[in-house]
Amino acid sequence: MPPSNPPRPRRWWALAAVVACLLLIGLDTTTVFLALPELMIALPASAGQLQGVFVGYLLAFGLLMVPLGALADRLGRRRVLLAGLLVLGLGAAGAALADSVAALLVARVAMGVGAAVVMPTAMAMLPVLFPPQERARAFAVASAAVSLGLCLGPLVAGALLERYWWGSVFLVDLPLVVVAALLVAVLFPESRVAVGRRAVGGGSRLSRPALVLALVYVLMTGFLFVLTPYLDGVGSARGLAAGLRLLPLVGALLVGAGLGERLGAQVGPRAPAVVGALLVAAGLALFATAGTATAAARVTTGLVAVGAGLGAMLTSAMRAATAAAPDDLLGVVRFTTAVRQVAGAVGVLLAGTALTLAYRDDSSAVGAHLGAALRRAQEAGPGGAELRAAARLAYVDGLHAAVLVGVGVALLAAGIAATGRFAPPAEERSPASRQPAPAGADRPA
Numbered sequence: 001m002p003p004s005n006p007p008r009p010r011r012w013w014a015l016a017a018v019v020a021c022l023l024l025i026g027l028d029t030t031t032v033f034l035a036l037p038e039l040m041i042a043l044p045a046s047a048g049q050l051q052g053v054f055v056g057y058l059l060a061f062g063l064l065m066v067p068l069g070a071l072a073d074r075l076g077r078r079r080v081l082l083a084g085l086l087v088l089g090l091g092a093a094g095a096a097l098a099d100s101v102a103a104l105l106v107a108r109v110a111m112g113v114g115a116a117v118v119m120p121t122a123m124a125m126l127p128v129l130f131p132p133q134e135r136a137r138a139f140a141v142a143s144a145a146v147s148l149g150l151c152l153g154p155l156v157a158g159a160l161l162e163r164y165w166w167g168s169v170f171l172v173d174l175p176l177v178v179v180a181a182l183l184v185a186v187l188f189p190e191s192r193v194a195v196g197r198r199a200v201g202g203g204s205r206l207s208r209p210a211l212v213l214a215l216v217y218v219l220m221t222g223f224l225f226v227l228t229p230y231l232d233g234v235g236s237a238r239g240l241a242a243g244l245r246l247l248p249l250v251g252a253l254l255v256g257a258g259l260g261e262r263l264g265a266q267v268g269p270r271a272p273a274v275v276g277a278l279l280v281a282a283g284l285a286l287f288a289t290a291g292t293a294t295a296a297a298r299v300t301t302g303l304v305a306v307g308a309g310l311g312a313m314l315t316s317a318m319r320a321a322t323a324a325a326p327d328d329l330l331g332v333v334r335f336t337t338a339v340r341q342v343a344g345a346v347g348v349l350l351a352g353t354a355l356t357l358a359y360r361d362d363s364s365a366v367g368a369h370l371g372a373a374l375r376r377a378q379e380a381g382p383g384g385a386e387l388r389a390a391a392r393l394a395y396v397d398g399l400h401a402a403v404l405v406g407v408g409v410a411l412l413a414a415g416i417a418a419t420g421r422f423a424p425p426a427e428e429r430s431p432a433s434r435q436p437a438p439a440g441a442d443r444p445a
Contacts, residue, residue, distance in 0.1 A: 010187055011129040015138060017183035019145040021081070021122035024088070024176040025115055026149020027156065030250070031169040033224045034157035034243055037232035038166040039104075047359070047398075049101045051352040053108050054225065055345040060112025061119075062341025068113075069120030069334055073193040077121050077128070081184055084117025089177035096167035107170075118180075120334045127330060128191045139333075151250050158243020206339070208422050209320035212273055213336055214343035215413040216313045219280055219406055221344035222351030223306060226402045229395065230290070231299075248300045249307040256311025261319065269316035269323075270422045276312030277414035279305050284403040284410060292392045313413065320422055354405045355398035 032054075039045050045053075072080035091110030098104035123142060130138045160168040206214075232242045256279075260272040283305030290299065322332050376387060 011134075014125070014129050014183075014187040015141060017180060017187050018122045018125060018138075018142050020176060020180035020183055021085070021118050022142055022145040023149045024173060024180060025119050026146040027153050027176070028111070028115070028149075028173060030150055030153025030224070030246070031157035031160075031172065033228045034154055034161065034232075034246070035166045035169045036225070036228045037242075038161065040229065042166055043099075043101055043104070045101050045104075047352050047356045051225075051348050053101065053105050054221075054348045056105050057108040057112040057115075058221070058341045058345035058348070060109045061115045062338045062343075062345065064113060064116035065120050065338040065341065066334055068117045069124065072117065072121040073124065076190050076192050077124055078184060078188045078190045080117060081121040081125075081188070082181055084114050084121065085177050085181045085184070086114075087111075088114025088118060089174055089181075090114075092170045092173040092177070096170040098167070119337060123333055124330060125188060125191070128189070147254060151247075151254070154243035154246040154250065155240070156243075158240035161242075162240045207321065208416055208420055209269070209317045210336060210339055212277075212313060212413050212417050212422075213317040213321065214339050214346075215277075215409055215416070216310055216317065217340040217343040218347035218350065218409055219284075219306075219413075220310055220347065222347030222402065222409075223284070223406060225348050226351050226355050226399050227287075230399050245296075245299070246303075249303040252304040252307030253311040253314075256308035257315045258311075259308075260312030260315040263312075264316050264319045268422075269320040270417055272312045273316035273320075273417035273422070274414050276309040276314075276316065277410050277417060279309030280313070281309075281407045281410035281414070283307075283309060284406045287403040288400045288407070290396065290399065292389075292396055309410075313417075316417075350405055350409070351402040354401040355395075358398040358401035359394050361394075361397070 036050060039050060040047075043049075068080075068084075072084075088111055091107050091112075091114055094107035094110065095104055098107055126138045126142060127135060156172060157169045160172060228242065228246075231245050256276065260276060263272045283302045286298070286302035286305065290302075318336065321336055376384065
């Protein structure tokens with residue numbers, strides 16, 4: 001972390017620029033998933049092709065985030081951040097206008113490159129803007145911006161898809177890009193790492209907490225990839241209704257995160273991580289018995305279990321990871337964010353492959369993939385009802401295969417968290433046996 005800086009008079013206004021950048025990233029995470037069913041039919045695109053689109057974005061984001069963040073540290077964060085917002089905005093416009101899977105893939109990779117610049121550079125401005133005693137609060141506000149984007153994503157995407165075509169979920173990024181760019185240009189000072197100083201994140205490594213954190217995003221991204229077509233293309237939820245159906249997952253994730261943080265402060269991060277992983281496994285197992293007409297209450301129960309478990313795992317793993325590097329919070333945030341994007345790509349590959357293999361067992365009857373089958377059924381009019389029903393049944397078979405893979409991943413995460421050293425000794429001991437610590441010591445600035 002940079003040394004102590006004198007307070008900047010407009011720092012809290014400048015925080016709005018950071019919030020706008022991170023809200024944009026959070027919003028894009030859940031809005032795109034809701035467009036999957038329409039993409040399958042409109043382009044049309046198979047699950048395998050959409051895997052490529054998602055993996056391209058996530059890998060560009062994850063693999064380039066650390067080097068591009070370091071580049072911004074050297075060249076000047078303000079100018080590089082503005083360039084990243086430009087690339088992200090152009091990519092979003094290209095994605096909205098794409099008329100083929102290949103064009104959408106190129107646009108999403110460009111968005112991934114832009115996001116790989118925006119997120120680490122915006123976060124790196126917090127130690128520049130705020131003195132040490134205010135940094136923990138600033139980091140908390142920035143994290144809340146990402147969470148707010150995750151919550152708003154399903155509602156925004158659902159409302160847009162209710163009235164407009166699938167490209168609207170990408171166009172919604174453009175106003176945020178413009179607002180963020182204006183705020184950055186006006187309120188951010190130019191800053192860079194002094195020559196000879198170590199770049200942040202140099203000591204980060206793939207520890208047990210980081211591995212559990214990676215598995216959280218394998219589970220989360222893979223589950224969302226197969227869930228939204230089930231809610232929309234197979235179930236009865238459409239548009240805004242499909243967005244509302246995702247809210248129990250997001251809401252439970254936030255509640256689980258809060259409970260996991262509280263429990264972790266009392267007994268250490270190991271217990272909430274293990275309990276959360278087992279809860280995720282139970283929720284996914286519930287989806288392994290879902291059908292084409294499963295009751296909404298049952299689906300909601302599964303979503304709440306998965307969301308609460310993921311939230312508890314997320315905060316517990318982050319607590320353990322940051323406790324291991326208290327003097328490099330920004331470096332840990334950069335490293336773990338990069339890990340989660342790559343893990344998200346792995347999650348899409350695992351879930352999508354399991355889904356596709358199971359679906360293709362019935363390909364002679366229902367077509368190559370769900371999107372093609374539903375499009376043919378739509379073109380056939382009333383005569384396509386039988387094809388539509390067969391395609392939906394085949395997709396449910398694929399969903400079962402994908403969530404069973406997820407159950408295995410969740411149990412693996414529980415095993416990793418339950419064994420070996422999961423956090424520094426001070427974090428693993430009970431409160432009664434811990435040495436007194438100065439206020440705020442568990443949330444390094």
